[in-house]
Amino acid sequence: MTDEERLARVTLSRVLEPGDETGGRWVREYGAVAVARRLVDGGDPLPGVTYTRWEGLRGRAALVRPERDLERAGEAGVRYVCPGDGEWPAQLDDLGDGRPTGLWVRGRPSLRMWALRSVAVVGARACTEYGAHMAATLGAELAERGWVVVSGGAYGVDGAAHRGALGAGGATVAVLACGVDRPYPRGHTQLITRIAEQGLVVGELPPGDHPTPSRFIQRNRIIAALTRGTVVVEAAYRSGALVTARAALRLGRFAMGVPGPATSGLSAGVHELLRGEAVLVSDAGEVVELVGDMGELAPERRGPVLPRDLLDPAARRVLSALPGRGTATADVIARGAGTTGDDAIGRLYELRALGFVERHGDGWKLTRQAMISVHEGHGRC
Template identity: 65%
Template sequence: MTQMLPGMDGEYEPAPEGPEEEPPPTPQERQARAAVTRIADPGDRLVDSWLRELGPVETVRALTAGEELPGAGVRRTAGYALRARRAQPERDLAAARAMGARFVCPGDPDWPRQLDDLGGERPYGLWVRGGASLRMWALRSVSVVGARACTDYGSHMAASLGADLAEAGWVTVSGAAYGIDGAAHRGALSATGATVGVVASGVDVPYPPGHAELIGRIAEQGLLIGELPPGSHPTRSRFVLRNRVIAALTRGTVVVEAQYRSGSLITARRARKLGRFVMGVPGPCTSALSQGVHELLRADGVLVTGAAEVIEHVGRIGEDLAPERRGPVLPRDLLPPAAARVLEALPGQGGAGVAELAVAAGGAPDETLTRLHELHALGFVERDGPRWKLTPGGESAPTTGGRSQADTLSR
């Protein structure tokens, strides 16, 4: 189900730097780039340089023929050639179409140009499963990442972020893994919102297997994207490489629970290098799962506790501001300064005379008596012969019509 997101009129798209936008790929170039996803590991700077200088079609032809291209030695060339001769891009593209997926290349209208910020580590193309526009969704997106073995607190915070971001019209991006990733996706889905799963496998290979149902829901209600062709399985290095796409695709990254060596901190560091916003949700100082987040915050991360604060950083400057948070306003907070001083002068137990209170409040006896009568009318104090004392529960005052009498006096 394609989600319609408010405010997606292009104002969030980063201004491209360097050369003008690439022309749309020809069918032959698309097929060649699909082949490259079989030939080279994601983020191979050498292959990227060939794609830019020689073009996709000539690059694949040279690799298949075993020609030694600039920068590649004999052994590396042989490895590329072995993979190139086994590549069947027509079959991969057909398999993608059969599952309702597509292959998006640089130059396509749906290509998110912020991925170009990765330079030589830019994806050769992205296999995309789902009907929504990847480029449009990426314009208002935030990545929420964190520990796989998270606590109930971390799961709750991630789910809340996903749901609240969705209700505000933002897309939640994560890696579809156990823990924080899954909680963030579920939060967005529960609010019938938009979410993008960036996987380290083929978009037809549910990983982890325990998230097969969740990944299916992401593909149906949101988008599932990956750099690897259909049928590919993840490896440890591919998870690390996947993090750079999450960091570059979104306007900011929020880390919810992470140990010192957590992979989510890799995403945060990449986001920082790319000039994206880096945020962290604090946790208990005694929790090892929050140590990495706290270190991130000590460096130059921004502390956030909810979606409104996240949006304040990634949204429109001066407009998407989080509401100011403060404690409740008590009726006595609304008293004029003179009346407040007299109220503060009253002892907590027993009472005091007017002269004694005038000295304590720093005013004349007549003025002090006037204030005492005002406080009496508001229900803060009562008279006991010549002495004045606080009424039981005198920290508060009666209210009328939704406005406290103290508020009326302050006006």
């Protein structure tokens, strides 16, 4: 990456809007230096835009001072990472002509190295207590497993995910829809400052630039492309978090969703996502099993071990043959268990020693504790 190329890309970061595929095609076909020079020095419009649009871009270009932007960024501890740099995350190239001209990065770690083992956790800004809890728990558990948690620095789920990772002493990246030198939202100034100290703050807009609705949407494609998969924790039907998950699917990444109450409007978008190609997850183990390397498996899920589970099969059959209420003779129990009377009697004495049955005259009955165990084992409780 030459200085001229870097300055040209800084210029284009101020002139072109994030995700501008027409501009991205110009850069691919003519090179960043030629495109920037054409915009600054003038000339006929490049293919794909009207004269009016071209003049608007030229008006922006006339005000750009790339050297000043780089100087201002350096004073704020921000560096500009371009395609071709050693720190550039190659997975962003999957965006094709929508790839950023470069990324402004605040923080000490290598963006490329951190992105190799990263997961996005995104969701509703106005999330519920449940959503905040799940996002923070996922953030902490992923960080504890050595994964980088990527989100958008917003209120709600994003902030909870970042805080969970930070609280666990782990790594987290905030991808902003504005200049990385001006934290947004303002209420998260302290959080984003802490992320910059302990992790990374990233954005494609130059220092001082402000967010707009379209820039938030385009920011989401960076989150999706940067990570191995996207987890959505609470999202309504029109949530921007769903845009991130769908972008992940288009890019060949994993999309995952944390389910919520069927009656919650904030979970409706997640459930719709789960009806398609997304995968249901409930904890970090399930996330890592999906996006991680071979052998990173979630623990086996099973219910609690009941006392009756420890009995051998023959004793369990005799126990199951006893009535739920009242007593039964050994002969009746033997027929129910499909065994002989002598075997049934032997098993019954064994079960009595273990506290499962009681003898009443010529009959046998379940103890109170055994009744609970048997009913739980059959799913009737």
